[in-house]
Amino acid sequence: MSDLHSNTVAFVAGSQIPPSPPPAKDRGAVKWLRENMFSSVANGILTVIAALVIITAVPAILQWAFIDAVWSAGSLSECREIAAANGVEGAFACWAVINERFNQFLFGFYPNELLWRPVLAFVLMFVAMAPVLFRSLPKPMLWFSAAYPFLAYFLIWGGLGLEPVESSKIGGFLLALIIGVTGIVASLPFGVLLALGRKSDLFFIKTICVVFIEFIRGVPLITLLFVASSVLNYFFPPGTALDLILRVVIMATLFSSAYMAEVIRGGLAALPQGQYEAADSLGLDYWKSMRLIILPQALKISIPGIVNTFIGLFKDTTLVSVIGLLDPVGMITPIRADSNWNGLVWEFYVFVALFFFAFCFCMSRYSMYLEKKLKTDNH
């Protein structure tokens, strides 16, 4: 009888032995370390070097930036006294200078009692952006978005009852944002037109667009800023003297519209040919097919590229310091020259770099997230 097998054959185990755990080197942290840190001799050496560097550098940086740092003082010598009183030896960060000049880094020499105006403009910017980004919001809010540029200009520069503020007083991150945001928003329509022109069959229009795009992309932004600072006024009727910020904004717009055109051209090229043919077969004319069929899809594909262009332009706004505008980088030189703070280097650059990093890093993550989201939508 087969069911009595266990009774007839004495050495067959009647129950299963519990499985023994895997060897110590193949589980838990050890396994992870062996696989991810010491998978080969070369890898092991690299790990040790990297670990040594991190162990020496990170605590030193933390010590410099936080533990030994001085947060409020009136001058560098005061900073040093406080540090000495705290028993600090060696280098330490004197964040007091950032603390004292914080408003200048943010707003330039904007009058202190009027600071609510740029802040309000900044907050309203998000309100204006919301209906563009989220379609679920009520349509009438778009009217506010359309009016926002004028409102922001009115708030920042004043006039019509508000106390006017001179352009030379505007600086810091406020200026970087003004140039970056205006440049990117104004360049969108130009970019769309240039991209359409470059893809068009009309030889003459195509040539103009190609020449413009390749010219702008071929020269560094700094030369265009030189044009803004020294030549642009010549192109206007005699007697007009445009504000330097406005001239810079014009050139930044031209600059980013060329890059924008290439991004949108990529979006147009990525659309399947069938979409164009379908639009034609519906009997739509060129502008209708573009407006109703092609551009909504092409622009959607190009959103990550547009965000990247914005990041690039925002980083490039630092270049205006070369032509004497007081953006955050331009603010550093006068503060470094101040006898109170003479001798500080790292603090300024680290602070400005961190600000730009925070902004650009978030934007690039957002663009990556969009890219992923749009990819799944399309397929």
Added chain:
Amino acid sequence: MAAMTDAPRAEFRLGMLWTDTRYRSLTIQIIALILVILGVSYLVSNVLANLAALGKTFDFGFLEDPASYDINQRLIEYDSRSSHATAAVVGILNTLLVAFLGCITATVLGVVAGVLRLSNNWLISKVMTVYIELVRNVPVLIQILLLAAVFDEFLPSPRQAEPWTLFGLMEGGIVATNRGFYVPGLIFGDGSVWVVLAFIAGVIGSVWYARKAKAIQQDTGRILPVGRVRLALWVVPPLVMFLLVSIIAGAPIAVEEPALKGFNFQGGIYMRNSLVALWLALSIYTGAFIAENVRAGIQSVSKGQSEAAFALGLRPNRTMSLVILPQALRVIIPPLISQYLNLTKNSSLAIAVGYMDATGTLGGITLNQTGREFETLLLLMAFYLCISLTISMIMNLYNEQVKLVERTSASGTTFTMAKLFDKTTGPWDNLKKGDAAHKTNYGVAGFLNLVVLLYAAILVGLLDWLFLAHVPEVRIPYVEWSFLAQLSYLALTASCVATLLTGLFKHFRVADFATLTAVLWVVAALCGADIGGLLPMLPDVVVVVGGLALQLAAIAYLMLGDRPNVTYLTRVKRDA
């Protein structure tokens, strides 16, 4: 039958200019043309009125005036009495210098960081991610200014500086001071030209040997040791020549090390802090972008490829060099080249740290001193445009080489050299190697190529006029030659470039072009061009005939000799 399909001929009415699609595009273009002309003339008239109001003119005469400012980092002779044009050339060379150095270090940094970011070492890949994300998201200007400020503030003065002696290998070594960096330099003595020639011969020999080895492997399957022999061919000939010349005439190449004299270091190569800061910052910044390109390129090769290679029994390093890299490079190189372009354009930020590049001289001090904004900015932009267009032409040529033949062809508007040739010489396939039609079309193609050559010559002449006409020091004195000689000389330059391109791109059309124009060596010499003057120590006849022979041999070898097997890039179908 025909009458049935033909539409009745409508009489032309004015409205049809807009309603009839046959005429509409023409109408739109003419309207656009008129608008553009009106717009441009409006701007130009404004400019003229404004200039007239200020009493300014538009001419380039100022380029010959003395610049009267000093440039302390320079590659060619310059002093404050030199002309503005010389200053501009010094600046341009400085731009090219920092761009060249930056491209090399950025590539090294980027490739290392990109590969390490993909490594299975968790710690290393995280460290590289931090580097890439941190650097990419901070404006490059801040990085340049920070490095320059740190060098100026925290490096010791020359008297207190401790040279880094490369672990005791050198006496002087590398010195970093708050006035600049001093590194050992080479002094090329009398016999050094022979050492350099031996080195070039060794390089050519190693290329020849590698091809021979490849051909033998293709024929017989026998694998010759390439790596070791190549290394030997690079090192041994110059070394032997160095020893030979040293015995006969004393050491031809000597190392000059910086040494402290008085308040400063003397000797060796001196690099200002601004140059080093700019170079390092641009390398670090661009390196982060290149790392991302490298990562994307390697990731674009699917895992199946390496698994298939392993299944064939290839070892990991062979898999990398034969299977992964050729495919990854196709993805990596185009963005890599545009990163080089970005680096070159970003080098214009030199003006922020006082390094005198093209922007610093032409667009900086010269602009401010002469007040000629239009002229200087025009020249400056023309210079950057030339660089950009050259780089994008190289990129297009490369893309044409490595392009996968796909079923759908995007109707791109990109300009490529091959397309240009196609337009002038007929379908590309007729001239491809291995095609019987090749020989029959040779004459026509050659003639039309000469037309292209003429364009090239005019372009070179234009550049020459724009940049070098005012700088007698760096220019071959061909202004004094006859018109025909000048033209031949320019054509000759184009011809040499074409020969180089032949070697780089294996483009048969380029080879035709180079062959036909090689004859211009003789024409140029007959027309009175001072070709012999290029190498003063040899008789003129030797230079002309030898040059011609060398060029022809090079072309013949490059196109007809044992070509390396590049079928994974451009598969030319050959019927058995």
